[in-house]
Amino acid sequence: MSRILWGRKTSSNVMKALWALGELNLPFERIDVGGVFGKTDTPDYRGMNPTGLVPTLQEGDFTLWESNAVCRYLCNQYAPDSPLWPTEPKTRANIDRWMDAQQTVLNRPMSQVFWGLVRTPADKRDMAAIAGAIAETARAWSMIEPLLARQAYIAGDTFTLADIPWGVHAHRWFGMDYLGLEQPEFPAVRAWYGRLCERAAYRQHVVDTPIS
Ligand SMILES: N[C@@H](CCC(=O)N[C@@H](CS)C(=O)NCC(=O)O)C(=O)O
Structure with a gap:
């Protein structure tokens, strides 16, 4: 097939x-x-x-x-028995809600930041709008900062599907040139990003693709 x-x-x-x-x-x-x-x-x-x-x-x-x-x-x-998406209902529901939250909470402001800083020509950039989107994106990252300060991954101590939607955006968040705008710091999110970078599939499909 x-x-x-x-x-x-x-x-x-x-x-x-x-x-x-x-x-x-x-x-x-x-x-x-x-x-x-x-x-x-x-x-x-x-x-x-x-x-x-x-x-x-x-x-x-x-x-x-x-x-x-x-x-x-x-x-x-x-991989029905994979720890990536355990079948235990509460464990799975926790993973699912974080995957959904990437779509509903992180995606829109993060996309505005990314498009503003990376995909918009310099003479067309609205820096005030980008700064506002950075602040809103930071509020999304601040939701997972306390989680990641006490556990290694978004849904617990092991890597799961919950890390994938947030992880693709983490590479952009930490890799963009903020063109002088302030980038709020999230130490636990940064440390988690470092752990993701140890994974071959993340490096191959996310990190090694230029932010463009
Ligand atoms: N909710 C959809 C969103 C898909 C989406 O917005 N894809 C963007 C790229 S990230 C797209 O197709 N943009 C138009 C294009 O690439 O031509 C998903 O998670 O798959």
Whole structure:
């Protein structure tokens, strides 16, 4: 059975799926679509993914979109006993809520910071808006700072799926040039980021992709 991940590797949401595939040692092919590659507006792509966004996972005639759903499916299907997503209901619910919180709390302000600092030409940047987005993003990081001060990973003492959505953004957060704007410091989040950097799949699919 062939496995294809559709999506450019510079996308944070594609990175999540790539990282999960890497953690689970699952073979796959990746096809560049989205961003400068386009091709997400074609009937074929929209047939797989009506949102027209990336990533999309394709396994034969099964297709799946929404990056966090892709991570969960891969664990469920190929590593049901994995500590990445334990089956114990309360443990799993804790992981799920942190994955959801990345989408609902972190993603919007973090994307504003990233687009403002990295993907907007200098003469078009609204530095006041970026500073406001940095402050809002910092409030999201401050939710996990106390957790990570007392445990090694977001959902406890072991690495789980909860670390993946937040981890892709941590690399950007610590790797961007703030162009003179103040970057609030989160020592426990930084130490956790250091632990993530020890993981081969994180380095391969997140750290080694230029922040662009
Ligand atoms: N909630 C979706 C969001 C997907 C999304 O917004 N993807 C962005 C890239 S990070 C995208 O497709 N942007 C348009 C493009 O790359 O053409 C998910 O988690 O998969």
